[in-house]
Amino acid sequence: MKEEVLVQFGKKLKELRTKQKLTQIELADKSGLHPNYVGMIERGERNPSLINVDKLAKAFNVSLLELFS
Secondary structure (H helix, E strand, C coil), rough: CHHCCCHHHHHHHHHHHHCCCCCCHHHHHHHCCCHHHHHHHCCCCCCHHHHHHHHHHHCCCCCCCHHCC
């Protein structure tokens, strides 16, 4: 069973990505992460490290706080 916090974070990630009109591949390129990994985070299947969360925040040009709100 997926952890609810992972699902919520994945939804937030997808929401930001679609607002910025980015594909998963484009977000992966901007963050230095693999596209499959980005998809797995969005689906709540992976628990990203803080380092990778920071990479995603920088790719979106938002603060860590905004990524978690």
